[in-house]
Amino acid sequence: MRIAIVFNPGSGRRAATTSLGQVTSALASHNHTIEVFDRVAEPDFEAAIRREAHDFDRVIAIGGDGTLNGVVNGVMTSDHPQLPIAFVPTGRGKDTARALTSWKAEALGDGVFEAAEAVPTDLVRIELASGTTRYAINVANIGLAAHAAHLANGMPRWLGSLSYVLGAGRAIVPPREFAVRMCIDGDVIAINNALLLSVCNGRAMGGGIYIAPEADQHDGLLDIVIAANAHLGDLALQLPKLKSGKPFDHKALHRWRGEEVTLQPTSTTWFDADGERLNTQPLKLAVAAGAVNWIAPQ
CATH class of the missing domain: 3.40.50.10330 (Probable inorganic polyphosphate/atp-NAD kinase; domain 1)
Structure with a gap:
């Protein structure tokens, strides 16, 4: 072999x-x-x-x-x-x-x-404003989560997953909110005052924050999550729930499932895929069902 x-x-x-x-x-x-x-x-x-x-x-x-x-x-x-x-x-x-x-x-x-044996596993296919196509196996982020990951990458490695929490703390002050207008499988959605938009194939980001705890990388669907109109102190209080991996509802978290999401340009400049910064904004994100052959222990 x-x-x-x-x-x-x-x-x-x-x-x-x-x-x-x-x-x-x-x-x-x-x-x-x-x-x-x-x-x-x-x-x-x-x-x-x-x-x-x-x-x-x-x-x-x-x-x-x-x-x-x-x-x-x-x-x-x-x-x-x-x-x-x-x-x-x-x-x-x-x-x-x-x-x-x-x-x-x-x-x-x-x-x-x-x-x-290899198992066909979904990916997120990302079409950027630059005309480039990228893929994510876990999550593509816009806004706070992407900014926090960038800051975390510059912190000492001995901090481990704590670096993401510290990065989020630095990225969120002052809040950098943005307006989102998107279309999910034909349904138009507009939200003001968004802090982050995550298009998830996997369940967690930021060192164990389960932003999409029910996501499944073999179901042919993306889990789209927006945090909007969020009180910073309240969000901090939700961290134990977000790290538990269990589903929960909160008024600041808005969730959808779909095969494709298209985005109009936003005011934020923070975008990433699996924690790797993207140079321009994603305009279209779609599930690439079963696109990658994943080898896992049997």
Whole structure:
């Protein structure tokens, strides 16, 4: 089997480097051909995966959600979009792994990885104002959540998921509200004073905040969530509920499900996909049902 491994040596306070050794050791007895891509040494690793995807039978991402996002986009824009992907999460947030079953590095041995089958899994296809198409496997954010993730990425890694809470605290003062006009599967919706808009494939973001606790990455639907007209103190009080993973209602949270959402331009300049900042606003986000082949432990 020909296996590509993409890893971020800075992820998880060197946890990715440790995991890389465990993964290669676990796979060593099966005579695989393995090629390792270092995200730091090769910053344009996404282009490398896109260019060489047809040379591999499987790809393993070791790192955070951003590393996985780059692998997903490299595969999906290659001439081999069916290339199966496995994930060993070592980042600070681990939000994708809260919904999609992922691997522990030491668990890939004894033929377990080779026997695991790929399962068609949904993605979010994002059409940007620049004309570029991107993909997210977990969530695309506009507003507060995207700004908070950007700030968190600049904080010390030892803070772990706490960095997202601190980032949100910095991003929310003063509140940067914006107006949203969108169309979900033909239904037009307009909301003023939005703090964030999240188009979710997965359940959690921001290091364990379950913004869409009932989302399912195999149902062919997106979960769209807007926080609007929100009192900051009240939102802070909801954090325990948001981190519980259980469904709950709140007057500031508005939820929809659909296959496609189109957006008019907004005043905010904060956009991201799986925590990776987007350079221009998403104008159309649609579910790409079963688009990625996801390898999970059986």
